[in-house]
Amino acid sequence: MAAKPSTPRPRAVPDLKTAADLAPVLPMTAEVRDGHLWIGGVDMVDLAREAGTALYVMDEATIRHQLAEYVRWTRFHWPDVDVVYAGKAFLSLAMIRIVAEEDCCLLCASGGELAYAIRAGFPAERVQVHGNNKTPAELAECLDAGVGRIVVDNFEEMERLSALASARGASQKVLIRVTPGVEADTHDFIMTGAEDSKFGFGLNQGLAMEAVKRAIGLPGIDFEGLHMHIGSQIFALHSFARAIEVIVAFMREIESGTGQPVRMLDVGGGLGVAYGAPDEPSTVKDFGKVVVDGIKEECEKHGLAVPRMAVEPGRSIVANAGVTLYTVGSIKEIPDIRTYVAVDGGMSDNIRTSLYDAHYEALLANKADQPREMVATVAGKHCESGDIVVNDASLQCPEPGDVLCVCATGAYCQSMASNYNKQVRPGVVFVRDGQWRWVIKRETYDDLMRNDVLGG
Numbered sequence: 001m002a003a004k005p006s007t008p009r010p011r012a013v014p015d016l017k018t019a020a021d022l023a024p025v026l027p028m029t030a031e032v033r034d035g036h037l038w039i040g041g042v043d044m045v046d047l048a049r050e051a052g053t054a055l056y057v058m059d060e061a062t063i064r065h066q067l068a069e070y071v072r073w074t075r076f077h078w079p080d081v082d083v084v085y086a087g088k089a090f091l092s093l094a095m096i097r098i099v100a101e102e103d104c105c106l107l108c109a110s111g112g113e114l115a116y117a118i119r120a121g122f123p124a125e126r127v128q129v130h131g132n133n134k135t136p137a138e139l140a141e142c143l144d145a146g147v148g149r150i151v152v153d154n155f156e157e158m159e160r161l162s163a164l165a166s167a168r169g170a171s172q173k174v175l176i177r178v179t180p181g182v183e184a185d186t187h188d189f190i191m192t193g194a195e196d197s198k199f200g201f202g203l204n205q206g207l208a209m210e211a212v213k214r215a216i217g218l219p220g221i222d223f224e225g226l227h228m229h230i231g232s233q234i235f236a237l238h239s240f241a242r243a244i245e246v247i248v249a250f251m252r253e254i255e256s257g258t259g260q261p262v263r264m265l266d267v268g269g270g271l272g273v274a275y276g277a278p279d280e281p282s283t284v285k286d287f288g289k290v291v292v293d294g295i296k297e298e299c300e301k302h303g304l305a306v307p308r309m310a311v312e313p314g315r316s317i318v319a320n321a322g323v324t325l326y327t328v329g330s331i332k333e334i335p336d337i338r339t340y341v342a343v344d345g346g347m348s349d350n351i352r353t354s355l356y357d358a359h360y361e362a363l364l365a366n367k368a369d370q371p372r373e374m375v376a377t378v379a380g381k382h383c384e385s386g387d388i389v390v391n392d393a394s395l396q397c398p399e400p401g402d403v404l405c406v407c408a409t410g411a412y413c414q415s416m417a418s419n420y421n422k423q424v425r426p427g428v429v430f431v432r433d434g435q436w437r438w439v440i441k442r443e444t445y446d447d448l449m450r451n452d453v454l455g456g
């Protein structure tokens, strides 16, 4: 694959910020002591030396705080709200334990994620499973595990689930996934008449209503309610408000058309987070108000009983809890063009920059009290010119051996990591109260070859 380097941008100027100025994108326990970055009471420079790099570091206090914020600011407005952590953002056995301890539910997107929940001893009735093409084997695994809810995405799946559940004498609670025709982005929303999405049943052409009617009539299926998810990294809360208007109006149609109440409404995840200095995402408190009060008000407007609710945050639980530590290997200065700072990781541990042109903040953990006086592009070690971790990063003056910290990498980095170039995937450590522990060990070369078969 030949990828171009980053698209040409105006030359950036260094922002002279220190670690203290980067607080909005760092874990809540981040601080500077003796010129070093500390997180969770642990010196990131010592940690990099002891545990090696590349390394994902997650702050347990920030994860717990974010989960608790969701529980607090949703249930403040209505007691029956499930906070369902979307495991796709970051999943490990230790993470699942925290989700259980913080009184949250778990959203699984595959049989593999469900297997994690089972192995971690997570209560199956608090597991919800979604996905646009669950295999028959995965549906059977869900039933055998006794998961709380399955989000049904298409007619074929509904029929399969009905047959599998009936054969087991079970009645599985399901939510019907609806595409409300509201497409969110960070600034605005647009109505998507065509509802061009691979997920769920569109409201137009009556597909969603047809799905609800079939679900009500099928054996083995207990139609509990509706599910939607309008997107990710959403800053504008009015996108949620608009989608809620649309879906509660549909609840009214269901009740009038079938006589059945919608007992559960799940509005998905998607709240945005700060990756860079200009980002000002909405707070969990405001999200809770807009979503929960919004549902209550719309229900009142339509004369409906307020249903049980669910929200499914992923990114906003873990993104700012995590950083990635790398060691600077080489520095390449191309006069009048660009300086590349190469690190011992890259697109295999963070694909988001190459995939979405995502932007991150970076700093040198061993020079955390110094201002970021230069601009450099942080490059990975893979055989791709597009293997960039941070484009045009303001950075303290780097030298080989420095510990480079990329901020806000707790979501969709480890979970999307690969072994490209046979790179071992970094381990994950949790830090808390001055201690650190492995929650996912760094891979070894043996791990890489574990499933290889040498024939002949």
Ligand SMILES: Cc1ncc(COP(=O)(O)O)c(C=O)c1O
Pocket (backbone or CB within 6 Å): 086, 088, 089, 107, 130, 229, 231, 232, 233, 268, 269, 270, 271, 312, 313, 314, 315, 316
């Ligand atoms: C159905 C569903 N729920 C929840 C999430 C979590 O979204 P986020 O990480 O943006 O909060 C996703 C992710 O895209 C999703 O597909």
